[in-house]
Amino acid sequence: MSYKCIYNGTILTMNEDRHIIEKGAIIIRDREIIEIGDCKELLSKYHDCEMIDGKGGIIMPGFINGHCHVSMSLFRTLGEDVPDRLRKYIFPLEENIVDEKLVRVGAKLSMAEMILGGVTTFVDMYYYEDEVAKVTKEMGMRAILGESVLNKKTPDSHKPYGGIDYSINFIEKWKKDDLIIPAIGPHATYTNDGEHLLKIKDIAHKYDVPILMHLSEMDFEIERFKNEYGKTPIEYLDSIGFLCEKLIGAHCVYTTDNDMEILKKNRVSVIHNVGANAKSARPIAPIHRMLKKDISVGIGTDGPMSGNHQDIISVMHQYTKFQKVREGDRSIASALSAVELGTIRGAKAIGLDKIIGSIEVGKRADIIIIDTNTPNMLPLYDYYAGIVYGAYASNVTMTMVNGKVLMKDRKLLTTELSHIYDEVSQMKDIILNMIKS
Numbered sequence: 440m441s442y443k444c445i446y447n448g449t450i451l452t453m454n455e456d457r458h459i460i461e462k463g464a465i466i467i468r469d470r471e472i473i474e475i476g477d478c479k480e481l482l483s484k485y486h487d488c489e490m491i492d493g494k495g496g497i498i499m500p501g502f503i504n505g506h507c508h509v510s511m512s513l514f515r516t517l518g519e520d521v522p523d524r525l526r527k528y529i530f531p532l533e534e535n536i537v538d539e540k541l542v543r544v545g546a547k548l549s550m551a552e553m554i555l556g557g558v559t560t561f562v563d564m565y566y567y568e569d570e571v572a573k574v575t576k577e578m579g580m581r582a583i584l585g586e587s588v589l590n591k592k593t594p595d596s597h598k599p600y601g602g603i604d605y606s607i608n609f610i611e612k613w614k615k616d617d618l619i620i621p622a623i624g625p626h627a628t629y630t631n632d633g634e635h636l637l638k639i640k641d642i643a644h645k646y647d648v649p650i651l652m653h654l655s656e657m658d659f660e661i662e663r664f665k666n667e668y669g670k671t672p673i674e675y676l677d678s679i680g681f682l683c684e685k686l687i688g689a690h691c692v693y694t695t696d697n698d699m700e701i702l703k704k705n706r707v708s709v710i711h712n713v714g715a716n717a718k719s720a721r722p723i724a725p726i727h728r729m730l731k732k733d734i735s736v737g738i739g740t741d742g743p744m745s746g747n748h749q750d751i752i753s754v755m756h757q758y759t760k761f762q763k764v765r766e767g768d769r770s771i772a773s774a775l776s777a778v779e780l781g782t783i784r785g786a787k788a789i790g791l792d793k794i795i796g797s798i799e800v801g802k803r804a805d806i807i808i809i810d811t812n813t814p815n816m817l818p819l820y821d822y823y824a825g826i827v828y829g830a831y832a833s834n835v836t837m838t839m840v841n842g843k844v845l846m847k848d849r850k851l852l853t854t855e856l857s858h859i860y861d862e863v864s865q866m867k868d869i870i871l872n873m874i875k876s
């Protein structure tokens with residue numbers, strides 16, 4: 440058995456009491472946290488441990504990116520600042536260009552960025568999701584992965600709704616994995632009809648897997664459901680019996696008060712992607728109000744084409760500021776609430792709070808260290824405010840997933856960054872050539 444000890448730092452446990460342990464230590468056996476406490480006490484008790492020095496920084500649960508499309512990193516900065524980017528630019532580009540190699544290279548680049556920024560778990564929906572799963576295993580991250588299902592042909596399916604068959608095979612292949620949780624990903628309300636959505640719900644219940652979906656995100660989506668059904672998309676999904684606790688809905692920027700009641704009644708989780716939403720000039724989701732209604736909420740980056748960054752520190756920062764502006768109240772959306780969304784609440788929203796999201800005995804060791812001895816972090820009177828308002832992703836100095844160190848002192852240990860850069864450069868040439876032709 441292998442033992443590790445993370446010591447010499449302030450532990451933000453994010454447990455139910457939000458307990459903070461100054462000069463704390465954590466003992467890890469294999470993938471599990473087995474003891475948490477005073478540094479001196481634990482160091483005298485455990486001897487044969489691999490020691491990880493916190494150097495006086497913050498030791499906390501790894502961040503959870505509740506919604507992304509990792510492979511889209513290779514499209515970052517293409518077609519920026521244009522109207523209706525999804526239908527005019529992204530969909531046509533994907534149809535012509537996305538293949539297994541692009542998915543692998545893009546996924547690797549995003550995962551490198553996430554590990555360097557302290558993200559330990561992410562939720563992804565895209566194409567060739569089996570390739571994303573393989574890269575996730577190589578890199579050592581934890582992930583919920585869902586193949587996208589659309590009512591049209593996609594890069595990996597020649598027929599509409601081909602993603603359903605793909606998903607069944609994918610789920611059966613990965614269902615027992617320790618780090619990968621397979622899911623099914625109906626792309627959105629406007630790319631899936633009611634009949635297929637109910638079929639997808641049946642599959643999710645049969646295999647006991649999450650459903651990942653873009654929800655109440657687009658202006659044309661709201662228009663269409665209003666014209667066709669006289670309902671919001673969320674009211675429509677409720678009326679056909681699709682909503683359930685397995686659904687993790689990304690965005691929900693157009694939610695009405697009635698929509699919020701429906702989400703709560705059906706225990707649907709919401710993932711807030713404020714950076715990507717703001718860049719697309721969408722409304723800011725009423726997250727403060729959702730939290731008051733006890734709706735389960737997490738945060739995400741969305742795809743790197745939409746949100747560019749793949750780190751959660753910047754999303755926590757944006758969440759607090761946009762909610763304060765939205766509600767006209769600087770006292771809401773506290774730094775603590777942001778860290779909760781990035782850790783334990785995020786874990787709950789994706790159904791993994793029993794194993795991750797906080798530093799507690801019996802949970803998996805998904806832990807990061809944030810360096811506080813830097814100009815942007817000093818002085819530090821309030822740990823949560825320091826992280827949310829002051830930290831950069833580059834302040835993260837150690838990332839551990841399932842007891843395994845993936846990054847230490849800013850060096851990735853499960854991959855070689857220079858190899859990734861070479862592959863990205865090759866892919867950039869291929870993409871540019873295809874766009875020109």
Ligand SMILES: [Zn+2]
Binds near residue numbers: 507508
């Ligand atoms: Zn998305």
